Amino acid sequence: MRYSGFMIDMDGTVYKGGDLIPGATDFIGALKSKGIPFVFLTNNSSHSRHYYYNKLVRMGFDVEMENVLTSNIATIRFVLSERPGRRVYVVGSPDVIEEVRSAGIDVVEDDPDIVYLTFDRTITYDKINKAYKALMKGAELIATHPDDVCPTETDYDIDIGPFIRMFETMCQTVATVIGKPNRLMLEMAAREMGVDPGRTVMVGDRLYTDIRMGELAGISTILVLSGETSEKDLEESDIVPTHVLDSVADISALLE
Numbered sequence: 001m002r003y004s005g006f007m008i009d010m011d012g013t014v015y016k017g018g019d020l021i022p023g024a025t026d027f028i029g030a031l032k033s034k035g036i037p038f039v040f041l042t043n044n045s046s047h048s049r050h051y052y053y054n055k056l057v058r059m060g061f062d063v064e065m066e067n068v069l070t071s072n073i074a075t076i077r078f079v080l081s082e083r084p085g086r087r088v089y090v091v092g093s094p095d096v097i098e099e100v101r102s103a104g105i106d107v108v109e110d111d112p113d114i115v116y117l118t119f120d121r122t123i124t125y126d127k128i129n130k131a132y133k134a135l136m137k138g139a140e141l142i143a144t145h146p147d148d149v150c151p152t153e154t155d156y157d158i159d160i161g162p163f164i165r166m167f168e169t170m171c172q173t174v175a176t177v178i179g180k181p182n183r184l185m186l187e188m189a190a191r192e193m194g195v196d197p198g199r200t201v202m203v204g205d206r207l208y209t210d211i212r213m214g215e216l217a218g219i220s221t222i223l224v225l226s227g228e229t230s231e232k233d234l235e236e237s238d239i240v241p242t243h244v245l246d247s248v249a250d251i252s253a254l255l256e
Contacts, residue, residue, distance in 0.1 A: 003220065004195040006031060006038040007186065009204030010052065012227020014040070014248060015059060017153035021226050023249020025060045030252040032062060037193035041202075043145035043179040043209060045072040045092070045118040045160070048099040069189050071144040071179030072096055072118060076103045077188065078178050079142065083114060089134055091127050092118040117143040117167070117175070119150065119160045128163075135171035145179025147209060151227055180204075181213035203248060205229055207239045215239055224248055 008014065014024035031038050040063070042052060053068045072092075079088065080103065088105050089112035090097045096118050101107040115131045135141055141164075148161035164175050179185055190197035201220040204210020205227025214221035223229060223241035226248070234244065245251065 003201040004199035005193040010042040012205035027248040039189040045144035075178040086113040141175040180209040
């Protein structure tokens with residue numbers, strides 16, 4: 001495997017919930033020893049970039065903040081560049097809202113131009129209703145990612161996808177979705193690494209986000225079976241990874 005850089009999913013790929021996937025830290029160690037750039041990509045927008053960086057460090061990964069790119073960071077960059085000056089109502093947890101505000105976005109509670117939807121584990125009926133009313137008044141819906149479920153240590157939790165569809169149906173709108181499989185994440189990651197996006201590889205456990213993003217961008221992909229995708233899912237899908245491995249632990253041997 002001779003790639004200029006590795007884009008690596010987190011949930012279900014190097015850890016599952018709070019549990020480290022065996023061999024994941026050794027895989028990152030192998031990349032660092034060979035001088036191969038890498039960026040962790042996560043669609044999970046329930047916490048800030050700093051939270052995921054700290055989680056990786058606690059689990060034993062030798063990483064820097066620049067090695068982590070979340071769908072929230074990608075969405076912040078999109079709003080700043082493509083929707084400058086817009087008033088934004090963020091459906092998110094407190095640290096995510098603060099991350100958006102600290103980036104220079106005008107975060108408001110009333111009369112927003114944009115409803116900014118994240119994976120909000122603190123969501124309430126009041127938040128849902130406020131977003132609904134803003135969308136019905138003409139606000140734009142921007143979502144950080146499309147995932148239907150989020151992996152935990154034992155199973156899966158409902159993620160942002162069902163909420164996107166609810167708002168689209170109720171408000172007769174179409175969301176702008178920033179995270180994987182949108183190639184925007186890939187391009188941002190390549191810039192972080194300073195490499196040609198076309199010579200990178202995407203590593204992940206989900207066909208419809210991780211592998212689909214790589215497929216749409218025309219780059220190589222590695223599907224690991226340590227998370228959401230089963231062999232049966234793979235057989236029934238029209239998305240075809242370049243490589244299929246049991247886990248990231250199997251990649252190290254292929255770097256020789």
